[in-house]
Amino acid sequence: MKKNVSILICFIISFMFSVSGNCQNQQKSKPNIIFIMADDLGWTDLSSSNTSLDNGSKYYESPNIDELAKQGKSFTYAYTQQNCQPTRAALHSGQYATGPQNGVYNVGSLKRASKGDTTPIIPHTQNNYLKEECVSMFETLKTVGYHTAWFGKFHAIKLGEQAKSYLGVDYNLALHKETKATVNGVNVKNEFFAQNDDANGWTFEIEELKPYAQPYNATYIKNVLEPMKNGNDPWLLEGTPKHLTDALGDAVVDYIKDRSQEKEPFFAYIPFHAVHVSILPRPDLEAKYKAKTSQDPRHTDAEYAAFVELLDQTVGRILNALEDPNGDGNTQDGIAENTLVVFYSDNGGFMGPTDNTPLRLRKGTYYEGGVRVPLIFRYPGVITPNTVNTTQEVHTIDFYPTLADIAGVKLPDPQMHEIDGKSVAPVLREETEALNDKKELYWHFPGYMDVRNMPQSVIHYRHTNNQHYKLFYRYEDDSYELYNLSKDIGEKTNLLEGKPSRGTLNLAKKMNSKLQKWLIQRNAPTGTWAKNGEKVPYPQKKGIKKYK
Structure with a gap:
């Protein structure tokens, strides 16, 4: 009888540890x-x-x-x-x-060229x-x-x-982030700080944040x-806006x-x-x-x-x-x-x-x-x-x-x-x-953003020995830039300038091919040429050849 009780106790303890372990595993699976x-x-x-x-x-x-x-x-x-x-x-x-x-x-939009600028490409409407x-x-x-x-x-x-x-x-x-309020009958707005509205007291933009809008107090x-x-x-900060x-x-x-x-x-x-x-x-x-x-x-x-x-x-x-x-x-x-x-x-x-x-x-x-x-x-x-x-x-x-x-x-x-x-x-x-199965990243921009961005597509590629490269393609002038990020984190040296080596050209062609395939698969928009209304073409498979 004692032997059976001992077996039962061991079974219960074992079951409890099993349940506990399962709960922990379940907990870790749903953090x-x-x-x-x-x-x-x-x-x-x-x-x-x-x-x-x-x-x-x-x-x-x-x-x-x-x-x-x-x-x-x-x-x-x-x-x-x-x-x-x-x-x-x-x-x-x-x-x-x-x-x-x-x-x-x-x-906002892809039509953000610098003021007064005319652009050779009519941007896509996003x-x-x-x-x-x-x-x-x-x-x-x-x-x-x-x-x-x-x-x-x-x-x-x-x-x-x-x-x-x-x-x-x-x-x-x-x-x-803007907080709007009416003070003495005048509509005012502020960024980042709560405002004291004549009708509603201290507020942020949404009602749900009102409980947290009171000025800093000693407590x-x-x-x-x-x-x-x-x-x-x-x-x-005591007494100042939150x-x-x-x-x-x-x-x-x-x-x-x-x-x-x-x-x-x-x-x-x-x-x-x-x-x-x-x-x-x-x-x-x-x-x-x-x-x-x-x-x-x-x-x-x-x-x-x-x-x-x-x-x-x-x-x-x-x-x-x-x-x-x-x-x-x-x-x-x-x-x-x-x-x-x-x-x-x-x-x-x-x-x-x-x-x-x-x-x-x-x-x-x-x-x-x-x-x-x-x-x-x-x-x-x-x-x-x-x-x-x-x-x-x-x-x-x-x-x-x-x-x-x-x-x-x-x-x-x-x-x-x-x-x-x-x-x-x-x-x-x-x-x-x-x-x-994750060695490439892509960016595509079929429009303009002041002086910072223009119609272009970009691929980031992790090559042999985990060397990271980035290839830019610019639609306006059919030009490329290639950088080795592992050795040139500041992107100072375009590897396609001057007389690039055969290995560099082959890598650029490989990345260009991947970029073109990605764009085609997604039917990525490129905008149209202002001069004739035709669709701007994707980078060509042989586009890198001109750098020979």
Whole structure:
């Protein structure tokens, strides 16, 4: 009898451990997801050495994001579209702008030539918003039980409310950055700071942020800002208007607290407006940097430095909320261990406030300064801490399938919604250093954007020995540029100038052929010639021959 009881006890204990293990495995298969996207944060704008091959700023300070990089994996070949709107459309759809539900190539339109300029090519007419038949990544994650939330800038949809109606967002705080108010009967607007409206009191643009619009008071400064201070004096803020970045942080922290009590996982998408112009930081941080001497000749703007650190402190608050959701100092209720955190930027830095050196040029271009950005993934127990991947290229379109892979959800039927991106989850799990079926990235721009962009197509290609190359094709004059990014990160030497070697020419032909095939398969628009109304042709297979 005792023997049978012992066997029964062993069986029960074994079953309990089995159930516990299964629950843990199930939990790991459905992590919470926090996706943080900065606005116009350049590749060199963090002080971290992990995210930019030791090219980080020696003036700007981002200790919280730097710590996130130490806790996770950074990718040094992370890419976006050239400016805000197309990046967001690509993120939500998992498609290049040439995708059937996308078609968003630029902010506003493709007819943005410099004032007074006549152009040889009549630009394509783009979509300004994702189509309603788009199956967004929010909708896909919802199929396996995720609660979805949006905090901040929208820009790829018609109105904030439509984030709910066709993108699948459960909790919607999508908004512009401008706050409009009526003061003494006069309509006024402000960027980034709450306003005191005669009729409604302190407000931001949307009603849902009103609870977070009150001016900084002593309780808020002591409990929220003091713990995050880093050489700044938050008491300078007492009685002054709340910054939008802080208000969004407040909303996210409250959301994490609420959702930590629920069984279903959540996906929180947090596209901050920081550090987009106008550069309006929090005054206490601005005072800090005006008193600090820059040790970095690239970075000297105190206001921009203060804006970067405001973003960083808010990210730090979000990360702290994952460790201690109810803020009582006891981390037993923490959910950080079962939360994937992604940090990213929507495009390269906007030159003027910052400098993207050693990368070439800025936001709005397809040179590295316009499309190469910081990227960090943190997922405890799955992603090895303090690691840097210097091989695998990652593009905006890859987040959709990557998050779906990690969440264990099937992608949409390609007949309904075809995904262009590839999951980099195997790289995150260190099953491989780089994907063999993902060696190319593409950009296509059938129009104009002031002096920064013109009709062109671009391919990024990882060649033998993981050498990264980028080929540009310009439609106006049928010209090419080829750069070896692994040896020439600043894109200073066009390998097709002068007398290129046979090997260089063969590589250029190979990349050109891939680019042409990609364009043809997608029926990518190219615009029409102004002189005769004919369609502008794709790059020719033998187009590189003229460089012999």
